[in-house]
Amino acid sequence: MKRRSFFSILGVAPLLRVPLWEAFPSAVPPLPDWRPPILKSARAEHTGVVLSFTPVESAAFYQVRYGPLAGPFHTVNDVQVTDYSLQGLANGTRYTFSVAAIGPKGVSGFSNAMTATPTAEMDWDSLAEAFIGPNPTRSSCPFLIVHGTESEDELREFMQVIHRFGFQGATLHPYDFRGFLQEDNWRCWRVIVDEAAKLGLTVWEQDDKNYPTGYAGGAVVAKDRSFAKWEVTMPFRRVYRGPSTALLDLHEVLPPIQRLVAVSSIGPRDSFQDLSGLVSNQQLKWQVPEGDWEVFVHGAWQPGIDNPKTYPDLLHGEVRGYVDPLSEEAMDLYVSLVLEGTCRAIGYESLGRIWKGFFIDEPGFYSSGQMPGQAGAGFPWTPDLLPRFEKRFGYSLKPLLPLMWIERGSKTTGVRRDYMDFVSAEYARLFIGKQTEFAEAHGIQTNGHVREDFPYQLGPGTGSNFRTLEALSMGGFDHIFDQWYTPDMDVYWRQSKMASSISHYKQVPLDEAMVEQFAATGWRTGLTEMKAMIDWTTCRGLNHIVPCGFDTKNPPDWEVQPEFWLHEKNPLTGYFPAYQTIVNREIMMIRGGQHVAQALVLDTAESAWVGPAEEVWKSCQALSQAHLDYDLAPYDVFCDPARCRLREGQIHLGHEKYAFLVLPGVDAIPVKVLHRIAEFHGMGGTVILLGPGVRMASGGPQFALVKIIPCTPVRSTDGSGDAEVASIVERLWGSQTGGRGRARLMGYKDLAHYLYSLNIHDVGIDPNLTMLQFYHRRLSGRDLYFFNNEGESVRTRVRLKGGRGTPEVWNPVEGSIRQSPFYTTNDDGVSVELRLAHYESVFIVLNPSAQPQAHLVEADADEVERTEHGDIRLRTYAPGTYHYVLAGAQGGREEKQWATPSGKLSSIPLTEGWTRTPSEPNGAIYKCRFEWPASNVRSAHLEIEDMTQIIEARLNGQSLGTRFVHPFRFDVQAALRSGVNELELRHIERYTFTSRLGTVRLVPYYELRIS
Secondary structure, three states: OOOOOHHHHOOOOHHHOOOOOOOOOOOOOOEOOOOOOOEEEEEEEOOEEEEEEOOEOOOOEEEEEEEEOOOOOEEEEEEOOOEEEEEOOOOOOOEEEEEEEEEOOEEOOOOOOEEEOOOOOOOHHHHHHHHHOOOOOOOEOOEEEEOOOOOHHHHHHHHHHHHHOOOOEEEEEEOOOOOOOOHHHHHHHHHHHHHHHHHOOEEEEEOOOOOOOOOHHHHHHHHOHHHEOEEEEEEEEEEEEEEEEEEEEHHHHOOOOOEEEEEEEEEHHHEEEEOHHHEEOOEEEEEEEEEEEEEEEEEEEOHHHHOOOOOOOEEOOEEOOOEOOOOHHHHHHHHHHHHHHHHHHHOHHHEOOOEEEEEEEOOOOOOOOOOOOOOOOOEEEOOOHHHHHHHHHOOOOHHHHHHHOOOOOOHHHHHHHHHHHHHHHHHHHHHHHHHHHHHHHOOOEEEEEOOOOOOOOOOOOOOOHHHHHHOOOOEEEEOOOOOOOOOOHHHHHHHHHHHHHHHHHHOOHHHOEEEEEOOOOOOOOOHHHHHHHHHHHHOOOOOEEEEOOEEOOOOOOHHHOOOOOOOOOOOOHHHHHHHHHHHHHHHHHOOOOEEOOOEEEEEOHHHHOOOOEOOHHHHHHHHHHOOOOEEEEEHHHHOOOOOEEEEOOEEEEOOEEEOEEEEEOEOEEOHHHHHHHHHHHHOOOEEEEEEOOOOEEOOOOOEEOOOOOOOOOOEEOOOOOHHHHHHHHHHHHOOOOOOOOEEEEEEHHHHHHHHHHHOOOOEEOOOOOOOEEEEEEEEOOEEEEEEEEOOOOEEEEEEEEOOOOEEEEEEOOOOEEEEOOEEEEEOOEEEEEEEEOOOOEEEEEEEOOOOOOOEEEEEOOOEEEEOOOOOEEEEEOOOOEEEEEEEOOOOOEEEEEEEOOOOOOOOEEOOOOOEEEEEOOOEEEEEEEEEEOOOOOOOEEEEEEOOOOEEEEEEOOEEEEEEOOOOOEEEOOOOOOOEEEEEEEEEEOOOOOOOOOOEEEEEEOEEEEEO
């Protein structure tokens, strides 16, 4: 693949028709005469069409006319851009479009008409046209932090910048907002929606003042104090010995701000009694039976308003009044005030067309207790929880409430499991579900994320990541702070896959799954880092990007850093359009079609509610590094026969089929899950119970490898099916295991060897290249593969098992599509040569309709590339005789040799003689002279390390290109000359950073071109 500068790569784009070093370029010159625009294209997309038309001189704005072929027709006035996206159209309906110009000369006639049919799955001709063009499908809706103090002009300017940068729209983030849910709020939103309509942008809103979502700026609790969140506590316990009379004044043991929930007792042989009916006027009088009896008093209170101390209950001195997420009435009022109030204020006519939905940010219980058994903690509650719980499970929780804090007998496990099941399910149904129900009933959506770092806990969590995220219109997660840089292993391996997996098995249109990117990562996150982060999430299937972001405040809040524009002071601002074009190309390719994976990993939240469980990310990492792609699903989805079907040794879930089931090691498991696993195994499926493996000392000077395998489940999560668990486990993993399927118990380190021994990978990668990751989709009859190198530079062959067609290299940085220069095909599939630097990525698309060009099937050269003209270029960095086998376009093979000159090639480090001239903004120009002997080969690369962001290289006054993504490598062949050469590097750093020269060297090579 030819490395090209953005100037030469994207020269077709009006955006980049001037050198990138200059300020933001002006628009394409308009046509000289007053006449209708020329409608150049109408590209159909999911529920929308992107129009591209020529500008008209003196046009103040444009009018777009559209409608189904049979009518009725609609018009959009005041359109200000010539690449306009119309949203809210019906898939499968054929529309006709035309455009007129409006200006001082009046209204021009309408342009030529074009037709297009919106579709959830773009055809490959449209994809290719968009991929190599300057305006691929826009994909990102960054946060726009709004404070309520902005003028109309300021708000419009920010929306114009968002369009100019290449984003799809904006996600509005009311932040310390003055007048939230009041007229000041609606004024801002109406201005933004109006400007978005003129620019063809979409709008989302984070549906609360600041975050987390869930307090409506205090509006819900202001109407009814009882709608604030509740906690149940156990402030008193005492042992009484009977027979005797127990007298207890509850005024003395129950804090005055708490209301009584229950008084209960536990006696001999773990007998439970509800004493609440014996309480009168806060006095308990009880005839204690014989033996030792422990009495417990339980109260409920609203700590967020009764005693607010920290976030999220108290922020900037404001008592926020977080809503009761388990209350039907509270959530109805929340939806009415926030969602319905917003839609009414902006106008229902904009819903689905411009206003796309609501972003729900980090909702949770925010209770003091995170898990049952935590002494002194409070747990989520609501005033009518007890009757609802009894209706759900058929028994009263009241006498058993002490088991939330203490362990006492066989009922403990079941009570804790049922409580966690109840509150997590009700949270999803009420807090998220009611918002999603309202949104989808009005043609819009919800997205967002939870505190994914609490996957099964309460506290800031919701008891189950999966249940909560499933209730949104699409899966989602975020990464912040150091989570990518460190990295946080759960974020890196589990959370990203969880978000896309939910959208996969929910069959969300386009498999749309959200990631909030870059928030609070700081100014260290520049374009180079952003591209690497986007590659990481693209490789996990995330295709709705909410990057952070823009802030109308100057300077921006710390959480918005890196702020993309910084009121024109961000030194990288001029390069954002080129960066976002790359992102849009990547995301466009993974929207629609079907994800292809072979394994399903079970989420073990329900096991973790009651006992030890292996962290799920460890299984995710092991599978990823063994190059077997997977999705995740919770127990209840796996056990639901209406959603998850078992057929002939495969799991059918959503649009996907899995041959492998992975269960991370757990102590307790629901009996129904084991029955389902046994059913899958009996059909011929493969079940892997996965856990740790370590190396331990054997007691002598030598070390022996001791396999530490995960324990099999030993009990049920409800406490009543332990014997049944033991029986099924023995049938699956015991000494008498049998049946059609395979059941394996192994450590993480053994997984890759086992999987590779089966020869079942749909994408075969060298097992040693554990950080070469991929994502496989099937779209409109073709297989596409995204390869992302998250490790050191690699050169390898990947085997695309069962693949059919000519492999094409779709390079999102270059915007180029070329046939692979080096591949083989056979009955088993296609093998393609890949060479990727650190943090470099590429798509491979198998095109069954392409006529193969001449290509190599064998070669021992260091590099093989195809040029933009279709030639093959071989390069080597050492002299010698090299062999290659060329497969002709018409068939047949030809074995050849290539003998290079005998001169030794050595890298030339450029370490001395540099001058540095500071430049604005945040940059420097570095110059040096070097001697290139006449005897040297006249071809070389310029390689730069330890230096990122914007680098433009010039040699002897000739531009070698500009790069801001890895690898920072420039070909100098056309500009290099014998004798003295002058090299110039123009560098722009991130905001607050100082430009420093990295490691620079020239690497000569020999080259052979095959036409």
